[in-house]
Structures are given as structure tokens and as C-alpha cells.
Amino acid sequence: MIKVRCAIYTRKSSEEGLEQDFNSLHAQREACAAYIRSQASEGWTLLAREYDDGGISGGTLERPALQCLLGDIAAGLIDIVVVYKVDRLTRSLLDFSKLVETFDRHGVSFVSVTQSFNTTTSMGRLTLNMLLSFAQFEREVTAERIRDKIAASKARGMWMGGVPPLGYRPDGRSLAIVEDHAALIRNIYARYLELGCVRRLADALERRGVRAPQRVTTKGKAYGGGVLSRGQLYFMLRNPIYAGDIAHRDTVYPGLHEAIVSRESWAEVQDLLARNRQGRRSGGRAQSEALLAGCIVDAGGQPMASTHTTKGTVRYRYYVSKDLHHRRAADGVRVPGREIEALVKETAAQLFAEPWTLVAELGIPPSPALMRQLGETCAEAAGQLRSRRGGPLRELLREVRVHGDRLEIALSRRALAQQLGASALVAEETEDTALVLTAPYRLTRSGNTLRLIQGDGARISAVPDTALVRLIILARQWWDQLAQGEIDVTTLAGQAGYTPSYVTRVVRLAFLSPKVVEAVLAGRQHSRLSPATVRSSIELPAAWAEQEAMFLVG
Template identity: 30%
Template sequence: MTQLANQSSSSHAQRSSTLSQNRVRVAIYTRLSVQSDPNLEFTSLAAQAEATMKCVESRLGDQSQIDVQYFEDDGFTGANTERPSFKQMFEAIDDGQFDVVATPSLDRVSRDLADQLAFRRFLETRRVRLISVREPFDFDSDTGSLLAGILGTFAEYERKAIARRTREKNHAARKRGLFTGGRIVLGYDLVNGKLCPNAEEAEIVKGLFRLYLDLGSLRAVVVEARKRSWKKKHWISKAGRSSGGGCIDVSWLQRLLTNPLYIGKMKLFGEAHEGEHEAIVDEETWQLVQDQLSHNAHSRGRSVRNKWGALLKGLLRCGRCGATMGHTGTGKGPKRYRYYVCQTAQVQGADACPDARVSAHDVESAVVQQIRGLGVGSELARLTLEALQERGCPAEDEGAAAALRDFDAIWEALPALQRAQVLQVLLREVRLDPDTRHIELEFRESMLMEQPEKRDETR
């Protein structure tokens, strides 16, 4: 918004500053921070518009024919200018559609001083008059400009003070265990501003905690929950829109299992405080679940997941459903078996995307063979090395450079991690059809002088 005053005004320089006695085009702008109750016949916005219109008639006099267009932003903060009706009005002013802008007060335009000043300068360059009900002075005069600046400063101070008081109030309420707003979680309903257990949903929550202790795996719990037709929280918004109620997934389940709300606590800045709502899960069960989650996280950390150096990690996608195919492996010592598995099948169960599992050795070999078939020129080598350096990879290593110049001769001797880094900068995506084992490569546009775009192979 602070850039508004810097826009070119050359196309408006010749606009007359004298308002026509026959016809004056007026834009009335109103704003409310909290959305109005749709059931009220006469809202605060309507009251603002009515008072502003009376002020316009008084200021312009009886000799003018007034054409009015109303712009209102219901439920938008004055801390910034990211408001749909304000932007629409701004564009109309810039297009020369108005002679006057009227508002109940300057803080309806913005509570930010810099935004207020920028808007007033913008109106000056368009030769548009500003009328405010609360500030009954001429903004074009030196005195009026000074007073407007002072009032804007107070408005900004008030905005910051309100925001600070609201934060302090919410923090104090959370420390006391009170619910301060936000999305309602599965197992509770909001009744008179307080969280009350929903008996049917509470049984599902308890069941999810028990299942995790029995099965020890988030994915296994998700599969079982879907078999039982358990769903996420469903609710109707104030506007009457239906939300939620979708299928349970791994990330949602993890958030549920780690939420201290279910043991009667409220979380604030990482600390849990005793809440006033009734707990659904006992603390012993909750702690056992946290211990199991922590154990699983450490036993399946980054070093374990990457120990086999998957070449296509983050690149391979399922050609059937479009999901990422994650890398997994089994076995110990020399007998290791690696696979890529469709995440849809992993998260939702095998029935969601059947047979979406492929040997890592087979698909990686096929991808490397296709790149060998293309040949790696000196220009491609240069671009790839530059991209590796930008990513912070050790591209200056002689092994990586040699691999790019003489792909066939050096590739097998290159460490797995550097192989993966080279593929990351060469390829945008690899797609595998689980039914036909058809492989399709999509190269990064900036990497190849020839434009193969997509190469494919069927295994």
C-alpha cells in the first residue's frame, strides 16, 4: 500500500479539481473487522454507510447530483490493505471513475499510518476529494493534513495496543486452561464457548490410541481406521458450509496422538497447562503412546532411512495415482532388498493403489540406462555442475566432474550419494506405471541442449 503514492499520475494531471455542480461521483467505503451477523436486519456496516451518506450530502450541498457506489469489507482487518472491496475501489479511482471518496473515519481506510498517508497522496494525484465523517476538516489544507497525520498515528497506536491486549488475553486464558478459539478437534464440541466431549467421537479417539499401542505403526492404524469407517471431525461453519469429515491419514493421526488436549491440558508456547475441559484419554495411555512414537522416530530417523542411498528419492512418482513412491528396504548384511512403494498404498492401504511396488534396482537401472543412451555433452556437464554448486553439493569433487564428462566409464565408481545428487539436477520427475512397468523421464528444461523433454522405457 505504501507504494500507491509512487504510481505514475501523468495520465491524471489534467483532471479538473472542481466538482461539477450537476453530477458528483462518490465512492463510500466502509469496513468492519469482525464479520457481521447475517441474521441482523441493520448491521454496523449499514449504519456506517448511512451516516457517511448523510455527511456527503451535508458537505456537498443541495446543488449537486450525487451518484453513489458503495464498497464494503466485512470481516477484514485494518492492519493492511489486502481487502477485496478496497482493491476494487482503488482500481476504480485509478481509472477516473470517482470525484469523491467518503468514509466514516480514516481508520476504516487503514489503521496503519503509512497506508493512510499513501492513500491520501494517491487521491491527491488523482484530484479526488476525501471526506471523513469523524474528521470534519479539509484534508487538502496544511492544517487538515497535519491533523490527519496525528490521528493516523493514534490509530496505528490503537491497532498495536489492541493486538497486544488480545495476545495477552489469549495467553492468560490458555494458562487458565480456557479454550481461546481455533478449529475444534475430533472428540469435542464447542458448547457456550467451552469444550465438551462428544460421546461418539470420544470413543473413536480412545480407539485410535488403543490401536496405536496394539499395532505400533501409524500406517497400520490408518488402514484399520478406514476399515472401521472412522472419519475426521465434521462441522458446519457459521456461514453454513460443511467442512471436514474426510478419511484419516498418517499426518492427521500423528497430530491427534500428540495433542495434550485429550488429557485435559491446553498447550501454550510448547508448555501444557491444566485445562477446564474434561479429558478423553487417561495420562498413562497418552504417555505410553508418546513413548512409542518417540521410539519409532529414533529407530526410523534420517540416517536409517537414507542408509541405502536411494537414487530416485523424491523423483519417482506413481503413474496411476500421481503420488510419490517412497524408498524402503528389508534384509541384513549382503542380502538387502530395496523397493519403491506408492505412498497412496502405504498410507491408505494396498487396495487404494494395487501392485504399486517395484524393485529399486530395476527402476534405478532403467533410469540410468536411459541417461546413458542420451549421452552427456560438455555443456550439460557445465550446467549440472553449476546446479550442484548452487545446492551446496560437493560438485567440485573430481569424481562428480568426471562422471558428467564420461558417464559410462565413471558412474559405477561414483558414491551413491553423489549419484543421487547428479540425478536430482538432471531430472524433474520419473513416472512409473505399476501395471505395465512403463518408465517415463522428464528432464529439467535448463539441463539439456537437445530437447528430449520426455524419454520412456518399458521394463
């Protein structure tokens, strides 16, 4: 008699009842084993290995026991697969066709104990496909009903299960406040409004030794106890449950539970989170936009929002006081974004130009190892700070406060020590006070564009003033025509549509020193030389040395 090797496959969709001594999987196995024994005269023999999937849906083939079964089939260890019902094998018609193809390829049949099918005939396959279609339909309808019930329950403010957010515990179809944990949530919201930056909030909590409270699931599994990451903090700050609401997809409903934070605090936090996201793009350029977002405030301590305007194909970024940006006030601060970022980066980079002065300022005790590495470390840090993305600037910054004539740049002493590779030399109990740098500046206007000028008159960013470059080109063209002697200033002015006095003032630029012209093309000239000064009656020295002394920086 030919020996027919039979494998029993069992499955249950939910985990409910699996902890019992005799559960649904055992019942399926007993029925299948009894059927195999009834076919002993045909040579059927039950294999010892068990293929049981408990708590896994039949809508997927990614089931551990099923994958083991398919592996043994491919290895030629099984002749017949026995199931209690066809839907134990799968509830998807597409998945069933894949399984039948696999069975046929390896010469394996399958048997349903409670349903009589012969898959070797076309009629048997048709009947089986019809049954599976109804099984798949039943699964999809059940899923729709569950989704509709969850949506309707959440619309009534009910808690529909899952892991409760920190600060709450399940209380029937609602949530009850865990006061110890709720105090931490309130502190996180208050500290974020104070610091204005999630990164700084995470650092502050870690320095104070604040950890996520340890909690235990209903099944006795412990979790929590680690450092609160920025991702966790973002989730807490954005979770509407803390304001007493229940979210379902894109809709928020009033919840039955009590709020932990007030509506006012919740709204302020969402507004600040939205402002801090401004100016950032997706992809590789995200870090180069709005470098100071979340760190920059005006003289009154009011956060400044990142905004922009576009002229043609050129995009100009600005930082604007919140109330001015939202048109709640007529007064406020508005500074060009790219140039103020350049000034902050340059000021921070210059701090590393005198390494030993910085070490003394931070109170770091000198050591031979520190002496050997300090020069190279500071040069590398300065280069990174001057880069487009600012290197470690965000880690160093505590705050940038914009006054009418200066910036106050507050840097973290602990982060500076870490940048020098000397954080281990700073005592743990030392308070991380800010090191405040001052950078004088003034605002000027070139056409309709705001420019930031340093205290010594140098422009912040090395970007050529296109209006001034065009005037120099025009001056040389006009001088070439006048030098030929075939036209005078009055005629030339009439042809160009300007007054003779304006043409005379512009033509003076044709006699600029070559070094001054090079500085203009590089965007490094003194702020005294601009389209506005050209249009005025300022005296332009004839000697190139005097021009260079007046218009070159440093």
C-alpha cells in the same frame, strides 16, 4: 457545474451484528450519503456502487471492497472517497501513507464526515497523521490486551474458542466429551501403539471404512465425513487436549475439561512419535535416513530406535532395542542400520525375481493383460527396491522382526498386489494378511564396527572394508622391501613396531588372487576374509583358484 463523483467506503472489524436489518455499515452509509447531499451545490454526486467490508480488520489493505475501490480509482471513475471516520479507511499509518499516495497520483481526495481535514495543506496532513498514529496505537494496545487475556485464560485451563477437536463440543469456557467420537479417538491411540506407524494406521482405518465423523459448526456449516489423512492423525496423536491439557504457544497447562485418553497412553504415544522421527533429516536426504523407523522390532516385539555414532567424518547408524537405548536394560539387540536396510531391500527385491511364484502366493488369478506386463513391472519394482531410498519399500512393509540369526520381514499382500498393478483382481473382502520372508544373517565385528553377514557368508552392503584394504597395501609394501633382499622379517618388524609373526601373516596378503583383491575393493568378498582372519593363523591357500573358491561369493 462540474460533476464530482463520490464513493462511500464503509468497514466494520467484527461480524457481530452484521446479520441485523440495520447494522453499522448501514449507519455509516446513511451518514456519508447525507453529507454528500449537503454538498450538492458543489456538484457532488453519489455513485451507486457500494464498497462495504464487513468483518475485516483495518490493519490490512487486503480487503475485497477496498481493492475494488482502488481499482475504480485507477480507472478514473471516482473523484472523492467519503468515509464516516478516518479509521474506517485504515488503522495503519504506513498503509495510510500508501493510500494517500495512490489518491494523489490519480487526483482523488477523501473526506471524513465526522472529522474536518484538508489533505492539500501540510498542517492538514500533520493533523491527520497524528490522528492515525493514535488509531494505530489503539489497535495495537487492544490486540495486546486480547492476547494477554487469552494467555491468562488458558493458564487457568479454559477453552478460548475456535473449532473444537474431534471428540469434544464447546461447553461454556470448557469442553464436553462427545462419547461416540471419543471412542474413535481412543481406538486411534490404541491402534497406533499396536501398529507403531501412522502410515499403517491410516491404511488400516481406510480398509475398515473408518471416516471422520460429520460435524456442524455453530453457524450450521457441515464438515467432516472424509478419510482420515496422515496429517489429521498426527494432529490427533499430538494434541494435548486429549490428555486433559490446554496448550498455549510452547506451554501446556492443566485443562478444566475431562481427558479422553489416559496420561499413560498419551506418554507412550508421544514417546513412539519421537522415536519414529529419529534418523530423519530435513531436506532432500530425509527419506534416505532410518528407512525402517517405526517398522522394526526385536524378537520380543519391542520397537527399535534409530541412533548413530560419529567417528571422524563418518556417521554410523544403528537400530537398538528401546530399553537398551534408554539404558533401562543391559541386554537387547543392536544392528547396523545401513546394512540391515540393505538386507531388507534385497530380500524384498528377490521376491520379484520369480513373478509367477509371487502371483500364485498372493492368490491373484492370471490374465492375459497381467501376463503381458508382469515381467517389466517386476523388474522395475526390484530396481526401485534396490535403490538408495528403497522405492516402494515403506508401502510394502508391515514389520521387520530382528532375531539373533535371522530377519522376519512381513510384507502387505494388498500392497504387493498393488505394486504388480493387480489390486483390482484381489477381492475387497480379502483380509490383508502379511507375507513373511526370512533372511538369515549373522553379526561380525570389523575393528569397532558391527557388520551384518548374510547366511551364505556374503556381506550385506558393497562397502569396502578400509582396514582390510590398508592391510593389503601394507602387505605389498613390506613384500617389496623383503624381495630386494636387503632386510629380513625381524628387522622389518622392529622398524614397523610389530612382531615378526604379525608381519609374516600380513605379508601373505601380497599373494592374493587379483579377483579376490577386486572383490575386496568392491566390498564383495566373503566374510572369511577380514582383518580378524588375517591376524589369526588361518591357512591362506597358495593357489589362486582355491583362494577364489574360499573368499568369493556366488
